[in-house]
Amino acid sequence: MKAWRYPAFWLTLGLVAAAGAVVFATRSATLREEMFLLLMFVTLASSLNILLGFTGYVNFGHIVFFGLGGYVGFYLMSQHGWPLWWATLAGGLASALLAWVLGAATLRLRGAYFALATIGVNEAVRAFVNNFRPFGGPTGMSLNFAVYRQYGGPANALWWTFGAMFGLTLLVILISYLVKFSRFGLGLMSIREDEDAAMVLGVRTPNLKTWAFVLSALFPGMVGVLFFFKNGNVEPGDAFRLQMSIEIIVMVMLGGSGTVLGPAIGSAAYERLRGYLLTSPIFKNLHLALAGFLLLIIVLFVPAGLVGWLRNRLPKLRRVLE
Amino acid sequence: MTRAFRVILVLSMLAALALSGCAKATPAPTATQPPKPTSPPAAQPTVAPTPKPTPVTKTVVIGFTSSKTGSQEVPSTGQTRGLELWLEQVNAKGVTLPDGTIVKFEFKTYDDESNKERVQQLYTKLINDDKTNFLISPYSSGLTDAAAVIAEQYGQIMITTGAASDATYKKGYQLVFQLYTPASRYLTGAVDLLAKLDPTAKKIAIVHENDKFSTDVVNAAKAYAESKGYEIVLFEGYDSGTTDFAPFINKIIGAAPDAIMGGGHFADGSTFAKQMYEKQVKVKFIALLVAPPELKFADIGEAAFGIIGPSQWEPQAAYSEASAKAAGIQWYGPSVADFVNAYNAKYGENPAYHAAGGYAAGLILQKAIEDAGSLDTAKVKAALDAMDVLTCYGHVKFDTSAEAHGLQVAHEMVYIQWQKDASGKLVKQVVWPAEGKSADAIYPLSR
Numbered sequence: 001m002k003a004w005r006y007p008a009f010w011l012t013l014g015l016v017a018a019a020g021a022v023v024f025a026t027r028s029a030t031l032r033e034e035m036f037l038l039l040m041f042v043t044l045a046s047s048l049n050i051l052l053g054f055t056g057y058v059n060f061g062h063i064v065f066f067g068l069g070g071y072v073g074f075y076l077m078s079q080h081g082w083p084l085w086w087a088t089l090a091g092g093l094a095s096a097l098l099a100w101v102l103g104a105a106t107l108r109l110r111g112a113y114f115a116l117a118t119i120g121v122n123e124a125v126r127a128f129v130n131n132f133r134p135f136g137g138p139t140g141m142s143l144n145f146a147v148y149r150q151y152g153g154p155a156n157a158l159w160w161t162f163g164a165m166f167g168l169t170l171l172v173i174l175i176s177y178l179v180k181f182s183r184f185g186l187g188l189m190s191i192r193e194d195e196d197a198a199m200v201l202g203v204r205t206p207n208l209k210t211w212a213f214v215l216s217a218l219f220p221g222m223v224g225v226l227f228f229f230k231n232g233n234v235e236p237g238d239a240f241r242l243q244m245s246i247e248i249i250v251m252v253m254l255g256g257s258g259t260v261l262g263p264a265i266g267s268a269a270y271e272r273l274r275g276y277l278l279t280s281p282i283f284k285n286l287h288l289a290l291a292g293f294l295l296l297i298i299v300l301f302v303p304a305g306l307v308g309w310l311r312n313r314l315p316k317l318r319r320v321l322e
Numbered sequence: 323m324t325r326a327f328r329v330i331l332v333l334s335m336l337a338a339l340a341l342s343g344c345a346k347a348t349p350a351p352t353a354t355q356p357p358k359p360t361s362p363p364a365a366q367p368t369v370a371p372t373p374k375p376t377p378v379t380k381t382v383v384i385g386f387t388s389s390k391t392g393s394q395e396v397p398s399t400g401q402t403r404g405l406e407l408w409l410e411q412v413n414a415k416g417v418t419l420p421d422g423t424i425v426k427f428e429f430k431t432y433d434d435e436s437n438k439e440r441v442q443q444l445y446t447k448l449i450n451d452d453k454t455n456f457l458i459s460p461y462s463s464g465l466t467d468a469a470a471v472i473a474e475q476y477g478q479i480m481i482t483t484g485a486a487s488d489a490t491y492k493k494g495y496q497l498v499f500q501l502y503t504p505a506s507r508y509l510t511g512a513v514d515l516l517a518k519l520d521p522t523a524k525k526i527a528i529v530h531e532n533d534k535f536s537t538d539v540v541n542a543a544k545a546y547a548e549s550k551g552y553e554i555v556l557f558e559g560y561d562s563g564t565t566d567f568a569p570f571i572n573k574i575i576g577a578a579p580d581a582i583m584g585g586g587h588f589a590d591g592s593t594f595a596k597q598m599y600e601k602q603v604k605v606k607f608i609a610l611l612v613a614p615p616e617l618k619f620a621d622i623g624e625a626a627f628g629i630i631g632p633s634q635w636e637p638q639a640a641y642s643e644a645s646a647k648a649a650g651i652q653w654y655g656p657s658v659a660d661f662v663n664a665y666n667a668k669y670g671e672n673p674a675y676h677a678a679g680g681y682a683a684g685l686i687l688q689k690a691i692e693d694a695g696s697l698d699t700a701k702v703k704a705a706l707d708a709m710d711v712l713t714c715y716g717h718v719k720f721d722t723s724a725e726a727h728g729l730q731v732a733h734e735m736v737y738i739q740w741q742k743d744a745s746g747k748l749v750k751q752v753v754w755p756a757e758g759k760s761a762d763a764i765y766p767l768s769r
Binding site: 028029030032033034036037130131137138139140142143144145154155232233235238 | 438439442443446447449450451464467468470471474475476489490492493494495532533534536537538559561562
């Protein structure tokens with residue numbers, strides 16, 4: 001593991017750490033809420049990048065892991081009284097397990113076929129949850145307000161949740177770098193470049209792809225639990241939003257897929273842009289159309305995203321922008 | 323390596339600068355003392371400094387978000403208009419407290435984009451940055467649920483309107499007060515109406531949208547109907563966005579019920595009604611959720627005729643000072659006609675129930691402040707707990723039990739039915755409850 005030798009590693013970690021630290025330094029609740037969303041999207045985009053960026057497999061159903069993990073964790077908290085930390089871990093593991101099962105079935109598909117299958121998976125899981133009584137069916141589940149008292153009072157619970165999200169974001173960045181500079185990561189990138197050639201050279205592609213899929217599913221599951229814990233309720237409509245999957249892809253592509261810094265910057269930029277578009281009287285109903293347009297522009301003209309483009313233009317920055 | 327680290331250092335500093343710039347660029351709090359997260363719900367508003375003979379004016383900040391964009395835009399706009407009308411009226415005089423302070427009101431409001439993530443972010447901002455004294459909910463149960471968590475966490479009273487779900491009030495909240503009739507009582511009145519119209523009717527078919535609100539409503543209606551001795555011959559849910567109801571209609575025809583109940587929201591409810599008419603389903607009574615009270619429901623023409631729908635409020639509803647006296651309840655605020663006329667004069671249209679709900683939210687808060695004689699959260703909460711009042715919006719009283727604190731217990735749905743006036747034009751008539759009705763219900767439907 002030699003990730004720490006790269007300036008890029010410290011730069012990205014430093015950026016995320018600064019984003020979280022500024023909230024604790026100011027103790028501003030408003031800034032905390034804004035940063036929670038920002039870090040949430042950084043985590044979701046970075047986790048998707050492990051599959052999309054490193055192996056080149058486009059997953060349109062990434063949000064299914066957020067939804068399912070969130071549901072499982074919420075179920076354990078609301079029905080069985082589990083503490084947030086264990087429920088978060090369980091939510092992540094449930095998503096990872098789903099990815100493992102799905103990976104075995106869908107990762108044999110390539111290109112557009114895999115992408116299509118992932119859309120179906122999101123809808124199938126949503127329909128399942130909608131009819132699954134222990135999860136509350138279409139009504140979803142709610143947390144009793146008294147639960148927040150375990151965390152030092154209700155307002156304090158929000159700080160804990162933010163702290164957990166901050167930690168999770170740092171962790172996903174760290175893991176991304178460790179993967180990228182490992183033998184495992186090298187195998188993933190060889191799959192992205194030419195899967196057949198990689199196979200011929202002895203890379204065990206089915207195994208590597210599955211583990212990348214599992215790793216990329218672990219974090220959204222945990223994010224889901226934190227998000228719904230903060231909301232106090234969970235419903236199928238909020239948990240499995242296909243449009244969020246698409247927005248996460250835009251975030252990764254905007255910053256630069258395959259780099260670790262790219263998705264972090266892309267998600268922060270897109271989240272800001274989205275906030276602006278949604279409140280602008282001209283663009284308010286067009287934000288998804290603009291997301292699509294943005295994706296088109298990126299794919300056509302800057303396929304490497306912002307970070308990739310800078311790397312190509314300024315070779316001196318290659319060790320800094322990884 | 324050293325050069326690279328220099329680059330990192332510079333970039334990190336730039337990033338830190340950018341971040342702190344961000345923090346300032348957004349209208350976030352900066353120097354002002356941030357609230358301690360561990361602090362228990364504190365009494366936010368400060369009462370006027372010292373009671374003096376010359377009236378002191380104090381401005382109370384009421385915070386809420388509305389959906390200027392997103393799926394809830396239309397009903398949310400009505401709710402906001404109702405609130406704005408109340409603000410205009412109350413500020414004409416202000417509320418005078420016992421110490422002579424004249425209280426005026428001011429709104430702080432943002433667009434929540436019909437989005438739960440934004441709601442939590444914005445309510446935190448309202449409380450911490452805009453220093454609100456009281457809150458009003460966004461529109462819809464889902465968004466209100468998200469806002470209620472924040473309101474309660476920061477110890478601010480929130481009057482919820484446009485949110486019918488029962489579940490929100492069963493989580494142990496102490497400061498959240500509901501104005502809408504809860505979802506569990508949306509269709510129970512339709513069962514009572516059916517019983518009144520035809521004691522021999524026994525079989526009910528329930529077909530509903532498979533979402534949170536509609537499922538809550540029909541589950542409660544089913545239990546209620548069964549307790550009254552009805553047989554539920556069909557209980558089916560359809561996915562949101564369904565446009566072809568043929569399979570459900572075939573099942574209804576097979577089950578041969580006396581009455582059909584259910585529905586969901588506007589689009590599916592009106593399509594369902596239309597397709598039932600086209601298939602000439604032989605049934606004596608149809609009551610659907612949400613869609614029938616909308617004026618646009620009449621666009622489906624003949625298919626709308628005879629359809630019954632629950633509404634939180636209608637302009638024809640006969641709430642008055644006299645009916646308050648007869649029921650032994652205190653009357654508060656303007657008459658129904660005064661409210662409708664004022665709304666019409668301001669916006670050039672009749673208020674729908676969303677607007678009445680918004681108006682009532684302001685009115686109830688005003689009444690609670692008057693009763694409390696103070697702006698102190700604990701005193702206003704006590705006044706809301708004790709409230710039992712009839713207004714132009716109807717009867718308002720809150721549950722004070724530990725299990726369901728803040729749940730609305732007195733407000734009744736009114737049931738409208740699409741009938742024809744003398745010229746054959748489709749019009750809405752209130753047919754239930756009996757004391758508020760503007761016409762007798764048409765029963766049985768002849769099709």
